[in-house]
Amino acid sequence: MISHPFRFDLLARQARARAGTFHTPHGDIETPIFAPVGTQATVKAVTPTQLAEIGASLVLANTYHLYLRPGADLIASLGGLHKFMAWDRPILTDSGGYQVFSLAKIRKIDDEGVTFKSAIDGSSHRFTPVSSIQIQQKLGADIIMTFDECTDPLDRKGVEKAMHRTHAWAEECVRVKSRSDQALFGIVQGGAYPDLREQSTQFISSLPLPGFAIGGLSVGESKSQMLAILELVDSILPENKPRYLMGVGSPEDLLNGISRGVDIFDCVLPTRLARHQAAFTPAGRINLVNAVYFDDPKPIDETCGCYTCQNFSLAYLRHLILAKEILAAILVSIHNLFFLLDLTRKSRQTIFTGTFSDFAGSFLEKYKVRHAQ
Amino acid sequence: MISHPFRFDLLARQARARAGTFHTPHGDIETPIFAPVGTQATVKAVTPTQLAEIGASLVLANTYHLYLRPGADLIASLGGLHKFMAWDRPILTDSGGYQVFSLAKIRKIDDEGVTFKSAIDGSSHRFTPVSSIQIQQKLGADIIMTFDECTDPLDRKGVEKAMHRTHAWAEECVRVKSRSDQALFGIVQGGAYPDLREQSTQFISSLPLPGFAIGGLSVGESKSQMLAILELVDSILPENKPRYLMGVGSPEDLLNGISRGVDIFDCVLPTRLARHQAAFTPAGRINLVNAVYFDDPKPIDETCGCYTCQNFSLAYLRHLILAKEILAAILVSIHNLFFLLDLTRKSRQTIFTGTFSDFAGSFLEKYKVRHAQ
Numbered sequence: 001m002i003s004h005p006f007r008f009d010l011l012a013r014q015a016r017a018r019a020g021t022f023h024t025p026h027g028d029i030e031t032p033i034f035a036p037v038g039t040q041a042t043v044k045a046v047t048p049t050q051l052a053e054i055g056a057s058l059v060l061a062n063t064y065h066l067y068l069r070p071g072a073d074l075i076a077s078l079g080g081l082h083k084f085m086a087w088d089r090p091i092l093t094d095s096g097g098y099q100v101f102s103l104a105k106i107r108k109i110d111d112e113g114v115t116f117k118s119a120i121d122g123s124s125h126r127f128t129p130v131s132s133i134q135i136q137q138k139l140g141a142d143i144i145m146t147f148d149e150c151t152d153p154l155d156r157k158g159v160e161k162a163m164h165r166t167h168a169w170a171e172e173c174v175r176v177k178s179r180s181d182q183a184l185f186g187i188v189q190g191g192a193y194p195d196l197r198e199q200s201t202q203f204i205s206s207l208p209l210p211g212f213a214i215g216g217l218s219v220g221e222s223k224s225q226m227l228a229i230l231e232l233v234d235s236i237l238p239e240n241k242p243r244y245l246m247g248v249g250s251p252e253d254l255l256n257g258i259s260r261g262v263d264i265f266d267c268v269l270p271t272r273l274a275r276h277q278a279a280f281t282p283a284g285r286i287n288l289v290n291a292v293y294f295d296d297p298k299p300i301d302e303t304c305g306c307y308t309c310q311n312f313s314l315a316y317l318r319h320l321i322l323a324k325e326i327l328a329a330i331l332v333s334i335h336n337l338f339f340l341l342d343l344t345r346k347s348r349q350t351i352f353t354g355t356f357s358d359f360a361g362s363f364l365e366k367y368k369v370r371h372a373q
Numbered sequence: 374m375i376s377h378p379f380r381f382d383l384l385a386r387q388a389r390a391r392a393g394t395f396h397t398p399h400g401d402i403e404t405p406i407f408a409p410v411g412t413q414a415t416v417k418a419v420t421p422t423q424l425a426e427i428g429a430s431l432v433l434a435n436t437y438h439l440y441l442r443p444g445a446d447l448i449a450s451l452g453g454l455h456k457f458m459a460w461d462r463p464i465l466t467d468s469g470g471y472q473v474f475s476l477a478k479i480r481k482i483d484d485e486g487v488t489f490k491s492a493i494d495g496s497s498h499r500f501t502p503v504s505s506i507q508i509q510q511k512l513g514a515d516i517i518m519t520f521d522e523c524t525d526p527l528d529r530k531g532v533e534k535a536m537h538r539t540h541a542w543a544e545e546c547v548r549v550k551s552r553s554d555q556a557l558f559g560i561v562q563g564g565a566y567p568d569l570r571e572q573s574t575q576f577i578s579s580l581p582l583p584g585f586a587i588g589g590l591s592v593g594e595s596k597s598q599m600l601a602i603l604e605l606v607d608s609i610l611p612e613n614k615p616r617y618l619m620g621v622g623s624p625e626d627l628l629n630g631i632s633r634g635v636d637i638f639d640c641v642l643p644t645r646l647a648r649h650q651a652a653f654t655p656a657g658r659i660n661l662v663n664a665v666y667f668d669d670p671k672p673i674d675e676t677c678g679c680y681t682c683q684n685f686s687l688a689y690l691r692h693l694i695l696a697k698e699i700l701a702a703i704l705v706s707i708h709n710l711f712f713l714l715d716l717t718r719k720s721r722q723t724i725f726t727g728t729f730s731d732f733a734g735s736f737l738e739k740y741k742v743r744h745a746q
Contacts, residue, residue, distance in 0.1 A: 041692065045699040047423075049680070070667075070692040078670050078688055086684040294443075297451050307422070311459040315451055319414065319443040326418040329699060 006142075006183040006210040008242050012352045016234060016261045019351040022211070022242050024090045024142040025181045026082060027057065031242060031263035032347050034249060034340040035060045035092060036271065040069070041085040044271045045329040046337070048086045053307065054334060055341045058090045058143075060266045063135055064099030068118050068125075072138035080140030092143040092266070095132045095173075095187075098215070098247070101150040109149070111165060129172035137179050145213060146173040148187045153221045159191035167203050174207055185211040185244060188233055192221040197229050201236040212237055213244040214262075218253065227256055234261035251280060251343055252369050255360040258347050265344070270336035275329045277321050280339040284368035288332065293318045306338035307331075379515075379556040379583040381615050385725045389607055389634045392724040395584070395615050397463045397515040398554045399455065400430065404615060404636035405720050407622060407713040408433045408465060409644065413442070414458040417644045418702040419710070421459045426680065427707060428714045431463045431516075433639045436508055437472030441491050441498075445511035453513030465516040465639070468505045468546075468560075471588070471620070474523040482522070484538060502545035510552050518586060519546040521560045526594045532564030540576050547580055558584040558617060561606055565594040570602050574609040585610055586617040587635075591626065600629055607634035624653060624716055625742050628733040631720050638717070643709035648702045650694050653712040657741035661705065666691045679711035680704075 005025055012019040022029040035058040036043045036051065043051055043059060051059065061081060066072065075084050081091055100106070104116035113128030132147035147169045149162035166189045177184045186204040190196035205212055214233055217226050230245070237243055242263040248254075249267020257265060270280070277288045279300045286300070299309035300317070308317075308331040320328035343363070350356040378398055385392040395402040408431040409416045409424065416424055416432060424432065434454060439445060448457050454464055473479070477489035486501030505520035520542045522535040539562045550557045559577040563569035578585055587606055590599050603618070610616055615636040621627075622640020630638060643653070650661045652673045659673070672682035673690070681690075681704040693701035716736070723729040 040696040040698055041689070042696075042698050042700040045703075047680070047700065047703060048684070050420075065696075069696060070688070074668055074688065077668060078686060084686070084689055086689075295447055295450060307420070311421070313451060313457070315443070315447065316414070316457055316459075323413040323415075323438075323442060325413055325415050326699060326702060327415040327420065330418075330420060330703070 005181065008210070008240060010240060014351050014354050014356045015259065017258050017347070017351050017356045018261060018263060019348045020242065020263060022263070024183065026088060026090045026142050029057050029090055029264070030348060032254075032258045032344045032351075033058055033264055034254060034344045035264060035266040036337050037062075037266055037268045038085065038087075039268070040065050041075075041081060043333075043337070044275065045326070045333045046271075050307070050334055051087070051337070052089070054338045055345065056089070056337065058092055058264065059087055060092045060094065061085070061139070061141065062099055063093045063096040063132065063139065064103070066093075066139060067096065067135050068120055072135045076138040076140070080138075082140065090143065091141040092244075093136050093139050093141040093145065094246070095136065095145040095147040096127050097132070097145075097148040097187075098150050100127055111168070113147075114149075129169040130176050133173050133176050133184075137177070137182065140179075141182065143183045143185055143211065144177070146170040146184065146186050148189055148215055150189075150216055150219070151191070153191035153216055153219055156191070156193060156196075159189070159193060159196060163189045163191075163196055163200050167200070170204060170207060174209065183210045185209060185213050187213045187215040187246070188237075189216050190229075191216060192225045192229070194229065194232055197232055198236065201233045205237050209241075211242040211244065213246050215246045217245065218248045227260065230257060230260040230262065237261070249340060250369075251340065251367055252364060254340065254343055255347065255364060258344070258351075259357065259360055270340050271333045274332035274336045277328070277332070279332055280336050282363070282366050288314065288317050289321055290318075300332075300335050301339070304335065304338065305342070306335050308335040308338075378554065381583070381613060383613060387724050387727050387729045388632065390631050390720070390724050390729045391634055391636060392721045393615065393636060395636070397556070399461060399463045399515050402430050402463055402637070403721060405627075405631045405717045405724075406431055406637055407627060407717045408637060408639040409710050410435075410639055410641045411458065411460075412641070413438050414448075414454060416706075416710070417648065418699070418706045419644075423680070423707060424460070424710070425462070427711045428718065429462070429710065431465055431637065432460055433465045433467065434458070434512070434514065435472055436466045436469040436505065436512065437476070439466075439512060440469065440508050441493055445508045449511040449513070453511075455513065463516065464514040465617075466509050466512050466514040466518065467619070468509065468518040468520040469500050470505070470518075470521040470560075471523050473500055484541070486520075487522075502542040503549050506546050506549050506557075510550070510555065513552075514555065516556045516558055516584065517550070519543040519557065519559050521562060521588055523562075523589055523592075524564070526564035526589055526592055529564070529566060529569075532562070532566060532569060536562045536564075536569055536573050540573070543577060543580060547582065556583045558582060558586050560586045560588040560619070561610075562589050563602075564589060565598045565602070567602065567605055570605055571609065574606045578610050582614075584615045584617065586619050588619050590618065591621045600633065603630060603633040603635065610634070622713060623742075624713065624740055625737060627713065627716055628720065628737060631717070631724075632730065632733055643713050644706045647705035647709045650701070650705070652705055653709050655736070655739050661687065661690050662694055663691075673705075673708050674712070677708065677711065678715070679708050681708040681711075
């Protein structure tokens with residue numbers, strides 16, 4: 001069941017950091033890469049053309065949301081997700097697992113699946129490993145994910161039970177997945193517990209799959225726990241397949257992840273921050289409403305090559321935000337996405353030249369980490 | 374006081390319809406033209422790059438709004454409006470007259486000006502012909518407007534008084550206007566009364582100005598009154614200067630205005646409709662939320678060359694609207710603006726080839742006019 005069009009070429013390494021190329025039917029993904037999130041078949045506030053100009057290759061969409069609205073059958077009847085959202089580069093859909101456990105009102109979880117209530121109209125729905133794959137096959141993304149159970153990472157009993165279920169569900173997903181133009185990735189779980197993570201990594205990586213994801217991180221455990229688990233998982237996963245760290249995407253997490261062997265990241269952070277007036281800079285996040293920017297003619301980041309920084313001042317952005325103009329969300333989203341994609345681009349370049357650890361160290365020294373909003 | 378860089382070349386006519394070129398320091402405006410409105414120094418939901426791709430040349434910004442926030446001095450200190458909003462093509466600012474009379478809480482009107490209360494913070498402000506020109510000179514648009522008093526067009530006593538004041542204020546504006554890289558346009562008033570309109574057109578067109586506007590229409594009078602007044606004003610205004618019909622911009626009004634000698638239009642309609650899920654089509658306006666579009670793979674208009682129609686289905690747009698995604702406002706704004714600019718582009722072409730009246734007649738026959746939302 002391995003989908004052979006999905007070759008991963010590992011092209012360079014520096015220590016544990018990797019540069020590679022993952023080939024998909026909609027083009028190559030040059031790793032490490034950050035994937036913008038298009039939850040409802042749109043990366044919020046930007047057009048596909050702007051996304052391409054920013055340099056995005058892989059975009060993520062959410063199975064849970066699209067299943068509920070507008071529906072997978074509709075998207076399939078319109079030619080699939082690529083055509084629907086006019087994105088002709090690679091797309092990844094998650095399995096719906098994370099969203100159903102974090103967003104939906106759950107009515108019943110058992111070994112076969114999850115019954116939940118729609119947040120849109122209160123109707124009842126059921127996700128199983130089989131239905132998750134069927135939905136993802138209708139959506140037609142290049143990379144699809146096994147259905148997993150997500151729990152509190154610090155509740156050992158719950159984590160253990162969910163992990164075993166996740167393993168059984170992964171096998172089920174491998175069995176039913178049938179489209180050869182989609183790559184199915186398995187998801188490592190195991191919460192904050194090294195022994196469970198080791199067990200899960202060994203099980204999941206034994207499945208005949210072209211890529212693996214690390215799930216259930218950055219959801220409650222400490223940063224040092226997260227990094228220790230990344231190191232552990234990295235030491236077990238096969239070298240010749242891509243590794244995707246799910247839902248993680250602050251600048252510091254990207255660099256810390258890349259230096260621990262991660263190839264692919266996704267996160268709503270850059271676009272969500274943009275709609276809350278916060279922008280990434282090399283010195284850390286800034287709040288664009290701050291009165292100091294009232295008459296500032298400089299861009300968000302003078303070293304940035306994005307459309308926003310090439311054309312607009314901090315004073316103008318602050319004006320747009322105070323005037324509640326949609327263009328504020330557009331321009332800051334473009335900048336924040338560019339910032340993260342530029343970070344993964346530079347990481348890749350410096351892995352090739354053997355200077356990634358200097359680059360990452362120098363970036364992290366200047367970048368002041370703030371706690372999440 | 375005529376600003377000589379602002380030459381108007383009248384290039385072709387068909388009956389009363391005119392095709393021309395108005396030269397400005399930021400490039401040529403090929404008329405007839407529709408000017409998108411960027412009230413707060415942004416055309417809502419589109420970037421300057423998208424606006425240029427749509428084919429916009431002239432963009433309007435509002436003196437009243439920009440004076441209150443972020444302030445004309447700030448914009449001047451940042452290099453003027455073109456640099457502030459990153460629009461290097463022509464800009465027109467209105468005088469603040471219309472907004473102060475329609476939006477602000479007025480405290481006092483006298484022969485010297487208007488005292489009003491800011492809608493943002495309740496503070497007290499005064500606009501006079503002199504201050505309006507001073508503010509517009511700080512903003513730095515290519516075309517600026519004389520300060521006028523706007524009243525109910527069907528109250529003859531009020532219209533007459535406001536007209537005389539508007540004439541005196543126009544003379545004052547001509548006296549104080551000093552920047553040679555800005556063209557000052559006078560505004561014809563006179564409400565729905567032909568004799569007052571005639572008087573006003575004769576007075577305003579006697580001023581040494583490079584262009585003239587027709588104000589106070591489409592604000593209460595009937596359509597037939599509006600068209601009769603346009604015909605009257607057209608017969609008096611000088612041939613060799615551009616005529617700008619303020620605040621008018623439905624497809625039918627554009628064609629009816631062009632066939633009565635109008636060269637320039639502006640209106641918030643296309644972007645406002647877009648944010649209320651309505652799109653222009655050759656058959657009339659459509660409501661994009663309509664359930665019939667649930668699975669429609671066609672674009673808004675199969676004959677349209679805009680980015681939205683080239684890439685996205687009605688089903689996708691309806692999904693974005695129901696999902697409350699910002700991209701809906703972006704894509705529909707792009708389409709609606711393109712639709713009007715395309716209409717003025719085709720009007721110009723057909724004036725050159727002598728087929729404008731056929732083009733307009735054929736368009737209006739198919740286009741079903743609905744009453745404003």
